[in-house]
Amino acid sequence: MTTSQSVLTQNLAEHKYALAVSIILLVIPVFTRDYYILSVLVFANIYAIFGASWDILGGITGIFSFGQVLFFGVAAYMSAGLNLFFGLPPIVTIPVGGAFGVLVGLVAAIPSLRLKGPYFAIISLVFPGILAGVIYMYPAITGGDAGLYGLTPISADIIVTYYASTILALASILLLVRLVSSRIGLIFKSIRDDEDTAEASGINTTRYKFLSFAISGFFAGIAGGFQAHQLMSISPFVFNTSYSFTAILSASLGGVGTIFGSLAGAYLTAFLNESLRSLVQFRVLISAIVMILVFRFLPEGLIRRITRRYNFRFGTWSAVKKLKREKIDATNS
DSSP: OOHHHHHHHHHHHHHHHHHHHHHHHHHHHHHOOOHHHHHHHHHHHHHHHHHHHHIIIIIISOOOOSOTHHHHHHHHHHHHHHHHHHOOOHHHHHHHHHHHHHHHHHHHHHHHTTOOTHHHHHHTTHHHHHHHHHHHHOHHHHOTTTOEEOOOOSOSSHHHHHHHHHHHHHHHHHHHHHHHTSHHHHHHHHHHHOHHHHHHTTOOHHHHHHHHHHHHHHHHHHHHHHHHHHHTEEOGGGGOHHHHHHHHHHHHHHOTTOSTHHHHHHHHHHHHHHHTGGGGGGHHHHHHHHHHHHHHHOTTOHHHHHHHHHIIIIITHHHHHHHHHHHHHHHHO
C-alpha cells in the first residue's frame, strides 16, 4: 500500500470515529437526564472548542502558547458585560465575545513575529496576568475580585443547554477540520514544519501567523463566552493558567494537530477534573504531570493511537486482503 493510500485510509478511519462520536453525543440525553452528568458534559463540550482553538495555533501552525486563556477570558468578560449592561441575549453576546477574541489574538500575535519556540511560550504566560491586572484596576466595570454575576443562562433546561453546547462544539470542530484540509491549513502546516522554507517559497508567513491567531482567538472566545453564561458569572480567576492547561491537555490527549481529537480529549479532561475535585489544590500540578507524560510517551495522542489501530484492523482490512490476493495471483502466474 502506498503512502497516499495509507493516509487516505487513516483519514477515513478518523472520520468514521468522528461520525460515531457525534451520534453518541447527540443521543446521550435519551439515556440520562441527570443534571450533574449533563453539566459535566456541557463543560466537556466547552473544553473541546477551547482545545481545538489551541490546536490550530500550537498543533497546526506550530506556535506553542501557554496564554490561550487570554482569548478565553477576554471574550468571557465581554459577553458578560454585554449581557449585564446592555441586556443582550447569549445568542448575541457569545459570537461578539468571539469577535473580541479575534482582536486580542491579533495583538497577541505581534510578539510571535520576533519570538519563536520556547521563548514565545514563556512570554505568553505573562499575557493573562496583564489582563487580570486590568480587571482589578476597574472594579466599577469589571466587578474586581467579586467579578460579574447574574448573567442570563443559556437555558433553564439542562437538556437544551447540553444540545446547544454539543451542536456548537461539533460545528466548531467541523469548520476547523475543513479549514485545516484547505489551502490555508497547508500553509499553516508549512509554517510549523519549516518557517524559513515557507518564506523562501513566497508565503507571507507574517500574514498567516496573524490569521492563525485570529482564528484561534475566535473559537477560544466562543468557548469563553459560552462558559460565562453557563456559570452565570465571571471572575478574574478565568485568567488562571490552569485554563490554558485544560486546552493543551484536551488537544494533547486527543492528538495534537488532529483538531477533532480535541473532542475526545476534552471529555477525558472533564472527567479528570471531576475526579480531582477533592484535590483541587493539586489539580493544576496533576494536569501538568499528565500533559508531560502524554507528550513524552504518547506524542500522537491517545485517540490518534486508537484510531490508527482501528484503521489497521478495519479501515484497511479489505485493501490488505486485496493486496494479498494480488500477490498470490502474481506468484501463481
